[in-house]
Amino acid sequence: MVTKSSKNETNAERLAKEQKAISVSQFFERNRHLLGFDNPLKALSTTIKELVDNALDACQEITVLPEILVQIQEKDKKNGRYVIIVEDNGPGIVKEQIPKVFAKLLYGSKFSKMKQSRGQQGIGVSASVLYGQLTTGKSSKITSKTGKNKPAHFYELHIDINHNEPEIIQDKIIEWSVKDHGTRVEIELEGKYQRGRLSVEEYVRQTAISNPHAQITFIAPDNEVTKYKRVTEVLPKEPKEIKPHPYGVELGVLIRMFKATKAKTLQHFFTTEFSRVSPQVVKEICKKSGVPPTTKTQTINHQEASKIFEAIKSTKIMAPPTNCLSPITEEILLKGLKKEVSAEFYTSTTRPPTVYRGMPFQIECGFAYGGDLKADELAKVMRFANRVPLQYMQSACAISKSTLQTAWKNYGLSQSKGALPSAPIVIAVHIASVWVPFTSESKEAIAHYPEIIKEIKLAIQECGRKLGVYLRRKKRDAETERKKSYIIKYIPHVGDALQEILEITDTQKEKVQKLLKAKFESPPEEQK
Amino acid sequence: MTPKKTTKKLDKVSKDTINLIDGSAKDTYEKIIKNKTPEMNFPIRSLSNVKYDPKKGFFELLGKLKTRTLNVNTIKAFAQTLRMMKLSKDLISAEDIATKREAYYVSKNWGDARFKEQPESDTVMDDIEAMFGVNREKLGFIPEEKGGAVAGKLVVVDKDKDSGKEIKIDCTKFGSGAYSVPTSVEHLKFETKAKFILAIETSGMFERLNKHGYWKKANCILISMGGVPTRACRRFIRRLSDEKKIPVYAFCDGDMYAFFNIYRTLKVGSGNAAHLNEYFCVPKARFIGITPQDIVDYKLPTHPLKDIDVKRAKDALKNDPFVKQHKAWQKAIQQQVKSGQRAEQQALAKWGLNYVMDKYLPDKLKSDKTWLP
Numbered sequence: 001m002v003t004k005s006s007k008n009e010t011n012a013e014r015l016a017k018e019q020k021a022i023s024v025s026q027f028f029e030r031n032r033h034l035l036g037f038d039n040p041l042k043a044l045s046t047t048i049k050e051l052v053d054n055a056l057d058a059c060q061e062i063t064v065l066p067e068i069l070v071q072i073q074e075k076d077k078k079n080g081r082y083v084i085i086v087e088d089n090g091p092g093i094v095k096e097q098i099p100k101v102f103a104k105l106l107y108g109s110k111f112s113k114m115k116q117s118r119g120q121q122g123i124g125v126s127a128s129v130l131y132g133q134l135t136t137g138k139s140s141k142i143t144s145k146t147g148k149n150k151p152a153h154f155y156e157l158h159i160d161i162n163h164n165e166p167e168i169i170q171d172k173i174i175e176w177s178v179k180d181h182g183t184r185v186e187i188e189l190e191g192k193y194q195r196g197r198l199s200v201e202e203y204v205r206q207t208a209i210s211n212p213h214a215q216i217t218f219i220a221p222d223n224e225v226t227k228y229k230r231v232t233e234v235l236p237k238e239p240k241e242i243k244p245h246p247y248g249v250e251l252g253v254l255i256r257m258f259k260a261t262k263a264k265t266l267q268h269f270f271t272t273e274f275s276r277v278s279p280q281v282v283k284e285i286c287k288k289s290g291v292p293p294t295t296k297t298q299t300i301n302h303q304e305a306s307k308i309f310e311a312i313k314s315t316k317i318m319a320p321p322t323n324c325l326s327p328i329t330e331e332i333l334l335k336g337l338k339k340e341v342s343a344e345f346y347t348s349t350t351r352p353p354t355v356y357r358g359m360p361f362q363i364e365c366g367f368a369y370g371g372d373l374k375a376d377e378l379a380k381v382m383r384f385a386n387r388v389p390l391q392y393m394q395s396a397c398a399i400s401k402s403t404l405q406t407a408w409k410n411y412g413l414s415q416s417k418g419a420l421p422s423a424p425i426v427i428a429v430h431i432a433s434v435w436v437p438f439t440s441e442s443k444e445a446i447a448h449y450p451e452i453i454k455e456i457k458l459a460i461q462e463c464g465r466k467l468g469v470y471l472r473r474k475k476r477d478a479e480t481e482r483k484k485s486y487i488i489k490y491i492p493h494v495g496d497a498l499q500e501i502l503e504i505t506d507t508q509k510e511k512v513q514k515l516l517k518a519k520f521e522s523p524p525e526e527q528k
Numbered sequence: 529m530t531p532k533k534t535t536k537k538l539d540k541v542s543k544d545t546i547n548l549i550d551g552s553a554k555d556t557y558e559k560i561i562k563n564k565t566p567e568m569n570f571p572i573r574s575l576s577n578v579k580y581d582p583k584k585g586f587f588e589l590l591g592k593l594k595t596r597t598l599n600v601n602t603i604k605a606f607a608q609t610l611r612m613m614k615l616s617k618d619l620i621s622a623e624d625i626a627t628k629r630e631a632y633y634v635s636k637n638w639g640d641a642r643f644k645e646q647p648e649s650d651t652v653m654d655d656i657e658a659m660f661g662v663n664r665e666k667l668g669f670i671p672e673e674k675g676g677a678v679a680g681k682l683v684v685v686d687k688d689k690d691s692g693k694e695i696k697i698d699c700t701k702f703g704s705g706a707y708s709v710p711t712s713v714e715h716l717k718f719e720t721k722a723k724f725i726l727a728i729e730t731s732g733m734f735e736r737l738n739k740h741g742y743w744k745k746a747n748c749i750l751i752s753m754g755g756v757p758t759r760a761c762r763r764f765i766r767r768l769s770d771e772k773k774i775p776v777y778a779f780c781d782g783d784m785y786a787f788f789n790i791y792r793t794l795k796v797g798s799g800n801a802a803h804l805n806e807y808f809c810v811p812k813a814r815f816i817g818i819t820p821q822d823i824v825d826y827k828l829p830t831h832p833l834k835d836i837d838v839k840r841a842k843d844a845l846k847n848d849p850f851v852k853q854h855k856a857w858q859k860a861i862q863q864q865v866k867s868g869q870r871a872e873q874q875a876l877a878k879w880g881l882n883y884v885m886d887k888y889l890p891d892k893l894k895s896d897k898t899w900l901p
Binding site for chain 1: 614
């Protein structure tokens with residue numbers, strides 16, 4: 001409804017003056033909780049998490065064994081001021097890119113790629129820089145070096161919030177001879193440091209479990225140094241980038257792809273932009289949608305796009321390739337658990353890759369049971385997505401749901417209805433995927449896709465069966481042990497009583513005891 | 529325990545019992561030496577292993593046996609049974625006795641084979657008793673509990689332990705007290721002209737009837753069972769009624785516990801000690817009250833039946849061989865379950881403290897029509 005105002009200006013015109021594009025940075029300023037900066041405690045751990053994820057991804061890209069330093073310095077405990085330092089031995093970043101990578105939101109190489117990686121949106125690192133800037137007014141310091149004989153560049157960066165552009169405070173070449181290549185990031189921010197389940201320590205420890213090929217040094221605010229040792233020299237298989245599968249593409253994305261493609265015709269578009277689309281499949285899609293394969297991609301209108309989209313859904317297309325995934329692997333996950341969790345029994349499994357909504361994914365599961373773990377507590381669930389530990393929003397996660405829905409009694413653990421099993425056990429579940437479906441941008445919980453939940457349950461069940469076998473054997477051994485002690489305890493009493501009643505000789509008594517002992521120690525099938 | 533060799537000549541019963549113990553131990557010993565597996569057989573001690581023939585009047589064993597084979601799981605029980613048999617042999621040889629509690633304490637010398645709690649030693653004792661088909665008194669064990677209290681027109685003839693002289697105990701001469709039934713009653717003799725024996729569930733009711741001299745008025749003998757009658761109490765009533773040919777009337781609460789735990793045990797014995805029932809029950813006892821019909825007829829104040837009472841009733845209808853033989857009891861139980869109410873003996877006090885003596889008992893004794901079998 002438009003009504004005239006007194007100054008001959010429509011409301012719409014007046015409102016139009018107030019409407020303007022807001023930058024992502026401005027949006028973030030108001031909505032920091034969406035990215036995991038809800039409170040000082042979480043902000044600190046999110047920052048470390050984003051920096052470590054990037055460091056590990058960077059090392060992986062040049063297949064170097066990661067050596068990572070994580071340090072938290074306390075600047076002002078009363079006001080909760082900390083400096084976070086993360087340093088890696090990755091490839092480094094070329095000079096020109098440094099300001100954009102760290103001080104421009106949504107800048108990155110990973111966003112549209114169909115490839116398994118820790119970071120996905122290119123939002124995390126610059127969000128941390130922005131958060132630091134918002135809470136302390138301080139700029140972030142970046143040092144990067146790309147090769148042995150290359151200079152090390154040092155930057156002090158700010159984000160121009162209104163324009164989402166980097167603002168360079170300082171740019172110089174410094175002496176940084178400790179490593180041939182790598183990156184060091186220092187962000188000062190308002191945070192809260194504490195120990196426990198949601199702590200930074202726990203995050204680093206779990207990262208060490210899912211990345212046993214990394215050497216991580218952690219320096220706490222009290223200068224206590226913890227070293228997480230590398231236990232395997234085997235680098236994770238480099239994940240391959242794949243083209244999207246038609247089943248995983250939404251209508252809007254499809255329209256965008258039509259606009260962006262270099263392919264001229266629909267036929268060409270389908271065979272070059274997607275995986276698993278053969279000429280035969282294109283034929284079928286085109287026939288069903290009534291849009292000919294020779295149609296120019298640039299001319300496809302919304303109606304045609306909708307028809308094509310519907311046609312895709314009803315066409316049988318081979319599942320996407322799954323060789324693009326890089327699981328931790330059964331053996332390495334086992335090593336990771338063994339080095340960080342002190343227990344008596346370990347098992348792990350890697351499921352074959354499968355697909356949800358056109359996205360390949362793979363589930364892995366590992367258990368650590370008994371030993372130093374506390375027997376009277378509920379099970380601890382460790383969740384990993386593309387090797388990154390997930391610490392928050394446990395109850396909203398598909399992994400937690402699958403764990404709760406598993407019948408643990410079948411494997412010899414006690415479980416109250418609707419609760420985690422009550423046992424000394426760590427349950428680690430990893431999902432590897434080119435696109436992990438998180439419930440929110442802060443990447444804390446995995447969405448409840450039935451295909452994913454089913455796979456997680458199968459993985460848990462596989463480990464569960466192995467645990468069950470172990471526990472039954474343990475029980476049987478204890479039983480045998482108990483019986484043995486029983487025999488030693490009570491045979492002399494049978495002998496004594498018989499001697500006293502029948503007044504037999506000591507020799508006779510000893511014979512009775514010897515025969516009984518022999519009888520009970522022989523295997524059960526020989527008894528009777 | 530060192531065996532006390534006695535110089536006294538043992539009587540035949542004692543010798544027989546010792547032979548049973550030696551025989552059992554010898555069997556076990558020989559099986560072990562021959563590398564065979566020793567076994568002990570016990571009659572199953574539960575209602576599922578008894579039958580009831582109203583003509584005979586007591587629960588008889590059906591003959592189902594439980595075999596305990598010596599293996600890793602039973603070796604403790606085996607060791608304990610043998611130890612207990614040895615203790616019994618010592619007691620018999622020395623003409624001594626031990627209470628069930630004392631036997632339990634003796635086991636504390638047995639190292640790992642000792643009993644943790646008395647019920648464990650009681651069970652082993654019951655096992656041996658059942659295995660040999662003798663009562664525990666013959667094995668030298670006596671119960672802790674008193675046998676019951678007696679007042680009224682009766683003279684009990686006992687013997688003085690030292691002199692062997694007869695002692696005559698006049699049960700009318702205890703004033704407000706009573707004669708206490710000993711744990712062993714086989715040697716007692718009786719002199720009485722009483723018309724009947726009244727076996728009373730609660731000592732409260734016994735006290736009232738005794739204090740007011742009901743036995744004088746009714747020319748009877750009052751016996752307080754104090755709950756479930758002990759073996760000695762049952763045996764005492766049985767011998768007295770058999771030898772003097774006097775009827776026995778049970779006067780209990782009107783609830784399932786009184787019907788099946790107290791009255792039925794008095795009349796036909798228990799499932800647990802079925803191997804002894806022939807002597808330790810009173811088949812001719814009759815239940816004069818409180819019947820479910822009495823609750824209606826005398827407008828007695830009641831309490832609601834508990835869940836466990838209803839369960840007990842259903843169980844009795846289904847599994848109790850005694851109830852299965854008696855339609856009258858089945859009807860009574862169904863009537864009570866239907867009403868959902870139970871009443872205590874002392875509920876009669878609603879009509880005055882002495883109503884029970886002045887009205888209820890005289891009424892009930894006039895005719896057996898209102899009684900239960």
